[in-house]
Amino acid sequence: MIATVGTETLIVQAPDIPTPSLKQLAKLAGASSIEAxxxxxxxxxxxxPAGNRAAVAAFCAESLLDFAFVPPDQRLDRVRLAAIDMDSTLITIECVDEIADMLGIKREVAAITESAMRGEIDFRQSLKQRVRLLTGLDVSALQRVYDERLRLSPGAERMLAGFRSVGAKTLLVSGGFTFFTERLKARLGIDYTVSNILEIADGKLTGRIQENIVDATVKAEWIRRLGNELRGSDGLIVGIGDGANDLPMLANADISIAYRAKPIVRARTTYAIDQCGLDAILNVFIHNP
Structure with a gap:
């Protein structure tokens, strides 16, 4: 097959890339140079340079390689805002599932979470249903989840540092809970957070959420509003998420990235990162010397 070569570069990433696979991919893409x-x-x-998108995509899928065709003007220093989902994106867990585990109902709640993330059921109703099941849980369980179970996704801190190095702002926008987003904001130096407030009375969860629910629509509104404020004349807005609830937010980004995401999300984003950590996102941008 003859490769159709354009002006884009091809970024390929994985925990390990065998040399024969790399050479085969270069030939397939019509690339004349390979740079580590x-x-x-x-x-x-x-x-x-690189082309032959369809064949490259098929090869990378079969070889378990993350890949990205990057245009020459997609510079990291053009990023003005990176909007990031929390659960199963910035962090490795779904907080509501781990909270439910404190009551011994993780399996029941996790099944609802998974269905919502695949887009099979309405997120707002699913969140109300899951939070209702937490009624009566002592608020100290939230701290236990944060201390004992919450872990950052691989490469999270390096990704945030990379965006920060070019002056980009970061937005943690989540259908999860402020108990976790506010702690992550302070810990990681995130600029903005948006999430749901669990109602607490007498030191226990009431099974309700205060104020308006942060759902897909609210997520999209925040990235759109902040994007308009920060974009400037040639800025880029980046969205990163994993579930169906992130799709409207991702649709409002100039560059959307599915991170270890559901198929419905991978199919609708600019790029997908499945094999590497969050810091791999930095490589889909051109870095100035």
Whole structure:
């Protein structure tokens, strides 16, 4: 097959990329140069110039490689805002599922969560249903989840530092809970957070959410509003998420990234990261010397 080569570069990333696979991919893409990129726990290469998108995508899917075709003007220093989902994106857990585990009902709640993230049931109703099941739980359980179970996704801190290095703002926008987003904001230096407030009375969860629910529509409104404020003349807005509830937010980003996401999300985003950590996102941008 003859590759149709354009002006884009191809970024390929994975925990390990065998040399024969890399050479085969370069030939398939019509690339004349291969450059290793600096990484931590994975391997990443830039192949240029590159084309033959469909064949490259098929090869990378079969070889379990993350890939991205990157246009020459997609510079990291153009990013003005990175909007990031929390549960199963910035962090490795679904907080509501782990809270439910404190009551011994994780399996029941997790099944509802999974269905909502696949887009099979309405998020607002699913969240109300899950929170209602937490009625009576002592608020100390939230701290236990944060201390004992909440872990950052691989590469999260390096990704945030990369965006911060070019002056980009970060927005943690979540259908989860302020108990966790506010702690992560303080810990990681995130600029903005939006999430749901669990109602508490006498030190226990009431099974209700205060004020308006942060759902897909609210997420989209926040990235759109902040994006309009921060974009400037040539800025880029980046959205990162994993579930169906993130799709409207991602649709309002210039560059949307599915991180270890559901198929419905991977099919509708600019890029997908499945094999690497969040810091791999930095490599889909051109870095100025």
């Amino acid at each position: 990129l600096p990484t931590t726990d994975t391997q990443a290469f830039r192949l240029a």
